[in-house]
Amino acid sequence: MVNVVATTRGYFGGEVRDIGERFSIPKSIMDDKKRRPSWVVEAGGAAAEPQEPESNGGDGLAGMKVPELRDYAEQHGIDLGDAKRKAEIIEAIEKAQAGGDGGDDDQIEPFGDAPKPQTAEPVRATNEVNDALGATQPDWVAPAGAAPTQVED
Structure with missing residues (x-):
């Protein structure tokens, strides 16, 4: 593993990395110029300049x-x-x-401009069963008396 510092905001390892963030990259990726992120520098003894890529x-x-x-x-x-x-x-x-x-790029919230999730009532299908019971019924119900069995590979 190689310790690196992000010089600009980027995405690696399933996470958004901010400017100046330190993290590790596998040596095989860091050695491969095609796979290595262009927005990172090795975090050696000298401090990296994160603001100027x-x-x-x-x-x-x-x-x-x-x-x-x-x-x-x-x-x-x-x-x-x-x-x-x-x-x-x-x-x-x-x-x-x-x-x-x-x-003020320190004040920018990642994904701050993303729309907020809408909280709405779930769609309820109308039919006689739902009307009688007052709720949406599941798509599938296990047969009565059937005990769950463990599946082996």
Whole structure:
């Protein structure tokens, strides 16, 4: 197992992993470039920078292209304002990450915008039996006197 740190929010092992979260990945997955999550770095002795994901250029935000920077800002809830040039976009992202006006990605609740479950009465089929007994009857009832038997493989 290899200990890793998430650089962006991602999904691994049946769980959503947040930025900066430490968890373990099997060494076989970490060694395979096709299966390894691109959003994790090894949690070695040096502290990883979780706010700036590694990109194709390897230079953090400076290595990203303008569309990638816009996507990054949108994913982290950062308002770019009137920023159009790459330098302006990077400045807005860095200002928001430093605690300026902009994205409060620490305050974003995962799946916070998901619709709330509706609590409604179950659908009741109408027929004479249900009307007489006042409840929906089960689809199947075990025969009388039949004891459950253990099944062996």
